[in-house]
Amino acid sequence: MERNAEASTEPAAGLPAAGLPSVAAVLLDMDGTLVDSDAAVERAWRAWSAEYGLDPDAVVEIAQGVPAISTVRRLWPEWSDERVRAExxxxxxxxxxxxxxVVPTPGAHQLVATLERLGLPWAVVxxxxxxxxxxxxxxxxxxxPLLVTVDDVTVGKPDPQGYLIAARRxxxxxxxxxxVEDSDAGVAAGRAAGATVASLKGRPADVVLVDLRQLAGMLSRDRAA
Structure with missing residues (x-):
C-alpha cells in the first residue's frame, strides 16, 4: 500500500537549498496529482471527439487541467452558453x-498521512x-479536509481563484x-495565486517532483530540521 512506501531520496530539481521551511499549507490538484485518472479522462474526451469529428489528440491536450466547460467553449466558440453547459x-x-x-498516484496516501502527522493544513483544488x-x-x-471544485469558482484554472479560495478558507x-500540480494550466494558476508551485510529469515549476513520496520526504525533513 502507498501508506507504507518509503519516501524518495532523490533531490527535487529547482529546489531551493533551504527546502520548504516556510510552507504553511499544501494545496493539491486532483486528477494526475493525487488521483491517477489519466486513462479515464482521455477515454472521455476521445469518445466526445469522435462524436464531433475532432482530432482526439488535440482535444485531450487542450482538456488537460481545465474545467470541461472551458474545453467545450474553446473548441466550439460559436455554440450558445446553454449548449456548452449541456455538453x-x-x-x-x-x-x-x-x-x-481510477487509483491513487504513487505516494498519494503517504503524502496525506505525512500532512496529517505534521499537522499541515491541506486541501484539494x-x-x-x-x-x-x-x-x-x-x-x-x-x-x-477541504475540497474546492469548479462549483466554487466563477473562473477555472489557469485563473488562481480556486487556490485563493482554498488559502482563504x-x-x-x-x-x-x-x-502541487501536473498540468501547465494548474502551474499557472498556482503561480498567479502567489504560491510556491511543485509539479509532476516534468512541468516547469519552482520544484519539480518525481512523485508524491518525494514531497512527503521533503516535508518531513524540513519539519525535523
Whole structure:
C-alpha cells in the first residue's frame, strides 16, 4: 500500500537549498496529482471527439487541467452558453460512470498521512465538479479536509481563484502555500495565486517532483530540521 512506501531520496530539481521551511499549507490538484485518472479522462474526451469529428489528440491536450466547460467553449466558440453547459455536463456524467482504473498516484496516501502527522493544513483544488471529485477521491480512498471544485469558482484554472479560495478558507497567506500540480494550466494558476508551485510529469515549476513520496520526504525533513 502507498501508506507504507518509503519516501524518495532523490533531490527535487529547482529546489531551493533551504527546502520548504516556510510552507504553511499544501494545496493539491486532483486528477494526475493525487488521483491517477489519466486513462479515464482521455477515454472521455476521445469518445466526445469522435462524436464531433475532432482530432482526439488535440482535444485531450487542450482538456488537460481545465474545467470541461472551458474545453467545450474553446473548441466550439460559436455554440450558445446553454449548449456548452449541456455538453460539459454530459462529459462529467460520462466521467462519473468511468471509475474502473481510477487509483491513487504513487505516494498519494503517504503524502496525506505525512500532512496529517505534521499537522499541515491541506486541501484539494480541482477543475472537476463536486460530484466527480467526490467520486474519484472516494475511489482512491482519499478524504481531503477541504475540497474546492469548479462549483466554487466563477473562473477555472489557469485563473488562481480556486487556490485563493482554498488559502482563504484554510486561513493561510497564499504566499506560504505550496501548490502541487501536473498540468501547465494548474502551474499557472498556482503561480498567479502567489504560491510556491511543485509539479509532476516534468512541468516547469519552482520544484519539480518525481512523485508524491518525494514531497512527503521533503516535508518531513524540513519539519525535523
Amino acid at each position: 460539459a455536463a454530459r462529459q462529467l456524467d460520462r466521467k462519473c460512470l468511468d471509475l474502473a482504473d 480541482t477543475s472537476a465538479d463536486t460530484r466527480l471529485a467526490t467520486a474519484r477521491l472516494g475511489q482512491a480512498d482519499i478524504s481531503p 484554510l486561513g493561510v497567506d497564499p504566499a506560504r502555500c505550496l501548490v
